[in-house]
Amino acid sequence: MKTFIDQIGNLVTFEHSPKRIVSLVPSQTELLSDMGLEEKIVGITKFCVHPYHFKSTKKIVGGTKKVNYDKIRELNPDIIITNKEENTLEMVEELRKIAPVWVTNVITLEDNQKMIDDFGRIFNCRTEAQKWNDKIHFAFKDFVDFMKDVPVRKAAYFIWRDPYMAAGQDNFINALLQLNHFKNIYDDKGRYPEVEIRRIRLEGDPDVVFLSSEPYPFKDEHAFAIGRFTHHAKTVFVDGEMFSWYGSRILKAFDYFKVLQEKLKDQS
Structure with a gap:
């Protein structure tokens, strides 16, 4: 049993590292795939267009503001990943009746780094998370110099x-x-x-x-x-x-x- 704190301060407890992910945020679906978690992603939104092949290999459960709760329930997720801006509070509260809900809140590049770190800890892929944060940090420093x-x-x-x-x-x-x-x-x-x-x-x-x-x-x-x-x-x-x-x-x-x-x- 492990407990983590999401980006809006909620305590989220998992009995084991989540193996079945429903992602309701397009950019985070792309990130999870890039972090090597494609096989664990079972449900996405119709706006999750990257990677392209997900629309035919993953279950589409709705959009970012409105989802089919029955479809999500049938997927038996271990975690549902949402975002404070992209998804509604009413959705999050309803989704908590199905599975643990992780809410991100990304306003700055520092928030982005924290989100990637969190996913590394939750999904036991810390090395991959660190690789992505290192690549992003290097590119950021290069761009600051360019500007x-x-x-x-x-x-x-x-x-x-x-x-x-x-x-x-x-x-x-x-x-x-x-x-x-x-x-x-x-x-x-x-x-x-x-x-x-x-x-x-x-x-x-x-x-x-x-x-x-x-x-x-x-x-x-x-x-x-x-x-x-x-x-x-x-x-x-x-x-x-x-x-x-x-x-x-x-x-x-x-x-x-x-x-x-x-x-x-x-x-x-």
Whole structure:
């Protein structure tokens, strides 16, 4: 019998190292696979698109906000992995009636490291967890060096339209914007504020406007519509997975950010 504390302070007890995992967070599904735990993963969400073959080899139990509890119960999981932001409190409380629920809360790179460490301890794969944290730390240090002469620019990062919503404060997207030397013009408006696009110049007049590929798939016509209300801002389409997926995805994100920075430099 072992007891651990998850990232929101809950005590979670396991009789043995979990062998049947239901993961309800796409980025964490990818991480668990990368940590060598593919065979232990039995259930995922329809949004768990990495690795690609999981959609045909794992049981899909619903989405991140709504799941089929009967399907999860039938999988007889030893652990259900959720996230404070991705999944609802009501879901977590209902899932606890089925199996121990582990809740992550990743807002910073330090939180990401802690999540990987926790998985290493829970699933008895500490060496693999340390390897991933070492690789991420090395890539982080390299990226910080790459960014040392890059000036700070004001930015807005949109995740939704109708209504327009942006990434604000206390989320992983904002942490990565800061790492890329972007001052988020909405970082004092809450976590994911609804914004009036016509007021964008009054509320910060960004140098760069990012349109994410997820959760809303922005298109050229949306960039044109937003551009009517900006002054000098560059509008850039970005891969939402690189800015919002934590876990092992961040290792690929550092290379993606270098390309993005070079692209912005060429456009200046």
